Amino acid sequence: MQRFTQGFYGYVVAVLVCLVGVGIFLLITPQSRTEHIPKIDFSIDVANMRHMAPYQVWSPEPVPAGWIPTSSRATNTKGVVTWQLGFATAKGPDDERSHASLAQSDEKPAAEFANRMANTDKATGNIQINGVTWQQRFREDKDQRSLVQLLPDVTIVVTGTAQWDELSALAGSLKKQSKLPS
Structure with a gap:
């Protein structure tokens, strides 16, 4: 018995026991194939x-079909109000999604924010x-x-790895929101 617990054979037995354990774990663990x-x-x-920004805010109405809003961040830093909104686009013909985002700010100079x-x-x-x-x-x-x-x-910047038609859909969905009193 000592022959199988020491040296090369002991190593082989230990590796096989580990592989069997991993195999059993993978068989009994539920696997989700959905995103x-x-x-x-x-x-x-x-x-x-709408309360905070000194400008009229632009928001997608409605969000393009099949798109999933994944992140949103509004900030007011030193009087500069910025909003960034991220999306996973609808699945394309290759069953993949891309990323698109909307960013808007009153940062000056405006060209630096856009760049x-x-x-x-x-x-x-x-x-x-x-x-x-x-x-x-x-x-x-x-x-x-x-x-x-x-x-x-x-x-306003609409950007991402999405194709031009997807970015155009997001830009086309933007509606000006009325300012709310502070």
Whole structure:
């Protein structure tokens, strides 16, 4: 018996016992094949922004079909009010989702905020969405597309790894929210 508990044979037996244990664990543990993407409710941030922002806030209404809101962050830092809202897009033909986000701020200079959110300052063209002209930007090394709109009181950036049509859908869903009294 000592022969199987020491030396090379002991090592082989120990490894086999561990592999059998792992195999049994994998067989009896339930396996989920469905995706789990945490969904958030960003309505409280919209309400807070409507109170806090010195500009009229833009919010998606409705959220594009099949999209899942995954993150929302509203900040007021040194008088600069910023809101960032992230999404997992609807599944594409390859059954994969992409990322898209909406960022808006009254940060000055506006171009610096837009450049930081888009990760580039190079415009590649313009696109009309619901009669509004958006500047297109593309950063190839990050596969990041961005739509930028510089308004007098707020800068809006729709960006992510999503395709142009998906970003256009998000930009097209944006509705101006009325300001609420502080």
